[in-house]
Amino acid sequence: xxxxxxxxxxxxxxHNNNQGIxxxxxxxxxxxxxxxxxxxxxxxxxxPKVLEFSWLKSGNLAEPRVVLKHQRLKHFLKITRNVYPDxxxxxYTNLTQDGRKLxxxxxxxxxxxxxxxxxxxxxxxxxxxESEQRTHDWNPGT
Amino acid sequence: xxxxxxxxxxxxxxxQFYQSCVRNPTEPVNRFNAGNLNLTPxxxxxxxxxxxxxxxxxxxxxxxxxxxxxxxxxxxxxxxWVSIVMEHMLKSNRLTDYRFPYAIFVSKxxxxxxxxxxxxxx
Numbered sequence: 280x281x282x283x284x285x286x287x288x289x290x291x292x293x294h295n296n297n298q299g300i301x302x303x304x305x306x307x308x309x310x311x312x313x314x315x316x317x318x319x320x321x322x323x324x325x326x327p328k329v330l331e332f333s334w335l336k337s338g339n340l341a342e343p344r345v346v347l348k349h350q351r352l353k354h355f356l357k358i359t360r361n362v363y364p365d366x367x368x369x370x371y372t373n374l375t376q377d378g379r380k381l382x383x384x385x386x387x388x389x390x391x392x393x394x395x396x397x398x399x400x401x402x403x404x405x406x407x408x409e410s411e412q413r414t415h416d417w418n419p420g421t
Numbered sequence: 422x423x424x425x426x427x428x429x430x431x432x433x434x435x436x437q438f439y440q441s442c443v444r445n446p447t448e449p450v451n452r453f454n455a456g457n458l459n460l461t462p463x464x465x466x467x468x469x470x471x472x473x474x475x476x477x478x479x480x481x482x483x484x485x486x487x488x489x490x491x492x493x494x495x496x497x498x499x500x501x502w503v504s505i506v507m508e509h510m511l512k513s514n515r516l517t518d519y520r521f522p523y524a525i526f527v528s529k530x531x532x533x534x535x536x537x538x539x540x541x542x543x
Contacts (some may be wrong), residue, residue, distance in 0.1 A: 310438070318517070325475040325520040330468060344459045346494045347468070350456050352502065355526075361543040362524040366531050371514050383479055383509055388536045392510075397503050400533045 306387030
Protein backbone atom coordinates (compact mmCIF):
# COMPACT_ATOMS: atom_id res chain seq x y z
CA UNK A 280 0.00 0.00 0.00
CA UNK A 281 1.36 3.42 -0.93
CA UNK A 282 2.13 5.73 2.00
CA UNK A 283 0.12 8.90 2.37
CA UNK A 284 1.58 12.31 1.46
CA UNK A 285 1.38 13.24 5.16
CA UNK A 286 3.53 10.28 6.15
CA UNK A 287 6.03 11.06 3.40
CA UNK A 288 6.28 14.68 4.52
CA UNK A 289 6.64 13.65 8.17
CA UNK A 290 9.36 11.13 7.26
CA UNK A 291 11.22 13.77 5.21
CA UNK A 292 10.99 16.26 8.09
CA UNK A 293 12.23 13.61 10.54
CA HIS A 294 15.18 12.83 8.26
CA ASN A 295 16.08 16.52 7.94
CA ASN A 296 15.76 16.91 11.70
CA ASN A 297 18.04 13.90 12.38
CA GLN A 298 20.56 15.21 9.85
CA GLY A 299 20.53 18.57 11.65
CA ILE A 300 21.11 16.92 15.02
CA UNK A 301 24.00 14.86 13.65
CA UNK A 302 25.60 17.91 12.07
CA UNK A 303 25.38 19.70 15.40
CA UNK A 304 26.88 16.76 17.31
CA UNK A 305 29.73 16.24 14.84
CA UNK A 306 30.17 19.87 13.77
CA UNK A 307 29.63 18.84 10.13
CA UNK A 308 32.26 16.06 10.05
CA UNK A 309 30.74 13.85 7.35
CA UNK A 310 33.12 10.92 7.91
CA UNK A 311 32.35 10.81 11.65
CA UNK A 312 28.62 11.04 10.94
CA UNK A 313 28.84 8.07 8.58
CA UNK A 314 30.78 6.02 11.15
CA UNK A 315 28.24 6.94 13.79
CA UNK A 316 25.27 5.94 11.64
CA UNK A 317 26.74 2.63 10.48
CA UNK A 318 28.71 1.40 13.51
CA UNK A 319 28.42 3.41 16.69
CA UNK A 320 24.75 4.31 16.98
CA UNK A 321 23.75 0.67 17.46
CA UNK A 322 26.24 0.08 20.27
CA UNK A 323 24.82 0.37 23.75
CA UNK A 324 26.10 2.21 26.78
CA UNK A 325 27.05 0.27 29.88
CA UNK A 326 24.54 0.97 32.60
CA PRO A 327 26.37 3.23 35.06
CA LYS A 328 26.74 1.76 38.55
CA VAL A 329 27.53 3.49 41.81
CA LEU A 330 29.07 1.99 44.93
CA GLU A 331 27.70 3.28 48.24
CA PHE A 332 30.58 3.30 50.68
CA SER A 333 28.07 3.85 53.48
CA TRP A 334 26.66 0.43 52.61
CA LEU A 335 30.09 -1.14 53.08
CA LYS A 336 30.35 0.65 56.41
CA SER A 337 26.91 -0.35 57.63
CA GLY A 338 27.50 -3.94 56.53
CA ASN A 339 30.74 -4.12 58.53
CA LEU A 340 32.67 -4.75 55.33
CA ALA A 341 35.82 -3.07 56.53
CA GLU A 342 38.31 -4.96 54.35
CA PRO A 343 36.89 -4.03 50.92
CA ARG A 344 36.40 -0.46 52.13
CA VAL A 345 40.00 -0.14 53.31
CA VAL A 346 41.61 -1.71 50.23
CA LEU A 347 39.49 0.37 47.84
CA LYS A 348 40.33 3.53 49.74
CA HIS A 349 43.99 2.62 49.52
CA GLN A 350 43.68 2.43 45.73
CA ARG A 351 42.09 5.92 45.90
CA LEU A 352 39.05 4.61 44.11
CA LYS A 353 36.46 6.01 46.51
CA HIS A 354 35.65 9.13 44.54
CA PHE A 355 35.50 7.35 41.20
CA LEU A 356 33.27 4.56 42.46
CA LYS A 357 30.76 6.72 44.31
CA ILE A 358 30.43 9.43 41.68
CA THR A 359 26.85 9.89 40.50
CA ARG A 360 25.17 12.34 38.13
CA ASN A 361 23.05 12.64 35.00
CA VAL A 362 24.51 11.18 31.84
CA TYR A 363 24.09 12.25 28.20
CA PRO A 364 23.80 8.94 26.32
CA ASP A 365 23.84 10.50 22.85
CA UNK A 366 26.82 12.72 23.54
CA UNK A 367 28.67 9.78 25.13
CA UNK A 368 28.28 7.93 21.82
CA UNK A 369 29.51 11.00 19.93
CA UNK A 370 32.52 11.15 22.25
CA TYR A 371 33.41 7.51 21.55
CA THR A 372 32.82 7.87 17.80
CA ASN A 373 35.45 10.62 17.64
CA LEU A 374 37.83 9.03 20.16
CA THR A 375 41.46 8.70 19.11
CA GLN A 376 44.73 8.12 20.91
CA ASP A 377 47.46 10.74 20.79
CA GLY A 378 50.47 9.34 22.61
CA ARG A 379 49.38 8.92 26.20
CA LYS A 380 46.35 11.18 25.76
CA LEU A 381 42.89 10.43 24.48
CA UNK A 382 41.41 13.03 22.16
CA UNK A 383 37.82 13.41 21.04
CA UNK A 384 35.42 16.05 19.78
CA UNK A 385 31.86 16.69 20.88
CA UNK A 386 29.89 19.44 19.14
CA UNK A 387 33.14 20.87 17.81
CA UNK A 388 34.72 21.12 21.28
CA UNK A 389 38.04 19.30 21.59
CA UNK A 390 38.19 17.00 24.61
CA UNK A 391 41.64 15.87 25.67
CA UNK A 392 41.75 13.26 28.39
CA UNK A 393 44.99 13.52 30.33
CA UNK A 394 45.97 12.61 33.86
CA UNK A 395 45.44 16.24 34.87
CA UNK A 396 41.91 16.19 33.50
CA UNK A 397 41.27 13.00 35.43
CA UNK A 398 42.53 14.58 38.60
CA UNK A 399 40.40 17.67 38.21
CA UNK A 400 37.31 16.07 36.82
CA UNK A 401 36.78 12.71 38.38
CA UNK A 402 39.67 11.16 40.15
CA UNK A 403 40.75 14.02 42.31
CA UNK A 404 42.63 11.92 44.82
CA UNK A 405 44.17 9.14 42.80
CA UNK A 406 47.55 10.64 42.07
CA UNK A 407 48.21 13.02 44.93
CA UNK A 408 51.96 12.73 45.28
CA GLU A 409 54.37 10.02 44.40
CA SER A 410 55.78 10.08 47.94
CA GLU A 411 52.47 8.96 49.36
CA GLN A 412 52.72 5.64 47.61
CA ARG A 413 53.75 3.23 50.29
CA THR A 414 54.32 0.14 48.17
CA HIS A 415 55.68 -0.55 44.74
CA ASP A 416 53.57 0.60 41.82
CA TRP A 417 52.17 -1.46 39.04
CA ASN A 418 51.81 0.60 35.89
CA PRO A 419 50.52 -1.56 33.08
CA GLY A 420 51.49 -0.56 29.60
CA THR A 421 54.28 1.78 30.68
CA UNK B 422 44.93 -8.09 29.20
CA UNK B 423 48.14 -8.79 27.40
CA UNK B 424 51.06 -10.53 29.08
CA UNK B 425 53.09 -7.35 29.05
CA UNK B 426 50.66 -5.81 31.51
CA UNK B 427 51.49 -8.26 34.25
CA UNK B 428 54.98 -6.81 34.71
CA UNK B 429 55.72 -6.59 38.41
CA UNK B 430 53.32 -9.29 39.49
CA UNK B 431 54.96 -12.37 38.01
CA UNK B 432 54.60 -14.06 41.38
CA UNK B 433 50.84 -14.29 40.76
CA UNK B 434 49.56 -17.75 39.97
CA UNK B 435 45.93 -17.18 39.02
CA UNK B 436 44.78 -20.72 39.88
CA GLN B 437 46.46 -20.67 43.29
CA PHE B 438 45.10 -17.21 44.02
CA TYR B 439 41.61 -18.24 42.98
CA GLN B 440 41.79 -21.32 45.21
CA SER B 441 42.98 -19.18 48.13
CA CYS B 442 39.89 -16.99 47.71
CA VAL B 443 37.16 -19.60 47.32
CA ARG B 444 34.84 -20.57 50.14
CA ASN B 445 35.39 -24.28 49.61
CA PRO B 446 39.01 -24.92 48.54
CA THR B 447 38.48 -28.68 48.24
CA GLU B 448 36.17 -28.25 45.24
CA PRO B 449 37.91 -28.78 41.88
CA VAL B 450 38.35 -25.65 39.75
CA ASN B 451 36.42 -26.07 36.52
CA ARG B 452 36.20 -22.38 35.71
CA PHE B 453 36.73 -19.11 37.54
CA ASN B 454 33.42 -18.05 38.99
CA ALA B 455 32.80 -15.05 41.24
CA GLY B 456 30.00 -16.84 43.06
CA ASN B 457 32.44 -19.28 44.67
CA LEU B 458 34.64 -16.57 46.19
CA ASN B 459 34.82 -15.29 49.74
CA LEU B 460 33.14 -12.01 50.55
CA THR B 461 35.96 -9.52 49.95
CA PRO B 462 37.28 -10.94 46.64
CA UNK B 463 33.70 -11.44 45.46
CA UNK B 464 32.80 -7.80 46.13
CA UNK B 465 35.99 -6.69 44.40
CA UNK B 466 35.30 -8.95 41.41
CA UNK B 467 31.83 -7.45 40.98
CA UNK B 468 33.13 -3.89 41.35
CA UNK B 469 35.70 -4.62 38.65
CA UNK B 470 33.19 -6.26 36.30
CA UNK B 471 30.54 -3.55 36.78
CA UNK B 472 32.47 -0.34 37.40
CA UNK B 473 36.22 -0.37 36.92
CA UNK B 474 36.46 -2.30 33.64
CA UNK B 475 32.75 -2.73 32.92
CA UNK B 476 31.42 -5.18 30.39
CA UNK B 477 27.96 -5.87 29.10
CA UNK B 478 27.56 -9.47 30.19
CA UNK B 479 29.24 -12.41 31.99
CA UNK B 480 29.78 -10.50 35.20
CA UNK B 481 30.05 -13.72 37.18
CA UNK B 482 32.74 -15.37 35.07
CA UNK B 483 36.18 -14.12 36.03
CA UNK B 484 38.62 -13.17 33.29
CA UNK B 485 42.36 -13.03 33.88
CA UNK B 486 42.31 -9.35 34.84
CA UNK B 487 39.42 -10.02 37.23
CA UNK B 488 41.91 -12.04 39.25
CA UNK B 489 44.91 -9.77 38.73
CA UNK B 490 43.09 -6.67 39.99
CA UNK B 491 41.77 -8.24 43.22
CA UNK B 492 45.21 -9.75 43.82
CA UNK B 493 46.82 -6.32 43.55
CA UNK B 494 44.08 -4.59 45.54
CA UNK B 495 44.16 -7.13 48.37
CA UNK B 496 47.96 -7.15 48.49
CA UNK B 497 48.15 -3.35 48.60
CA UNK B 498 49.87 -3.06 45.24
CA UNK B 499 49.08 0.27 43.63
CA UNK B 500 47.48 0.14 40.21
CA UNK B 501 47.62 2.96 37.68
CA TRP B 502 43.85 3.15 37.22
CA VAL B 503 44.04 6.09 34.83
CA SER B 504 46.01 3.93 32.41
CA ILE B 505 43.66 0.96 32.93
CA VAL B 506 40.56 3.07 32.31
CA MET B 507 42.02 4.75 29.22
CA GLU B 508 42.95 1.37 27.73
CA HIS B 509 39.49 0.05 28.48
CA MET B 510 37.92 3.06 26.76
CA LEU B 511 39.96 2.41 23.61
CA LYS B 512 39.28 -1.32 23.71
CA SER B 513 35.53 -0.82 24.12
CA ASN B 514 35.56 1.65 21.26
CA ARG B 515 37.48 -0.71 18.98
CA LEU B 516 35.54 -3.92 19.58
CA THR B 517 32.01 -4.04 18.22
CA ASP B 518 30.63 -6.40 20.87
CA TYR B 519 31.70 -4.12 23.74
CA ARG B 520 29.45 -1.43 25.16
CA PHE B 521 30.53 2.14 25.79
CA PRO B 522 31.85 2.38 29.36
CA TYR B 523 32.21 5.21 31.89
CA ALA B 524 29.14 7.19 30.80
CA ILE B 525 29.22 9.15 34.07
CA PHE B 526 32.84 10.16 33.62
CA VAL B 527 32.38 11.14 29.96
CA SER B 528 29.26 13.18 30.82
CA LYS B 529 31.17 14.92 33.56
CA UNK B 530 33.95 15.70 31.09
CA UNK B 531 31.40 17.13 28.67
CA UNK B 532 30.07 19.43 31.38
CA UNK B 533 33.56 20.26 32.62
CA UNK B 534 34.57 21.47 29.16
CA UNK B 535 31.31 23.44 28.87
CA UNK B 536 29.97 21.69 25.81
CA UNK B 537 26.47 22.97 25.08
CA UNK B 538 24.07 20.35 26.45
CA UNK B 539 20.84 22.29 26.01
CA UNK B 540 18.00 20.02 24.84
CA UNK B 541 20.23 16.94 25.01
CA UNK B 542 18.69 13.70 26.26
CA UNK B 543 19.93 12.80 29.75
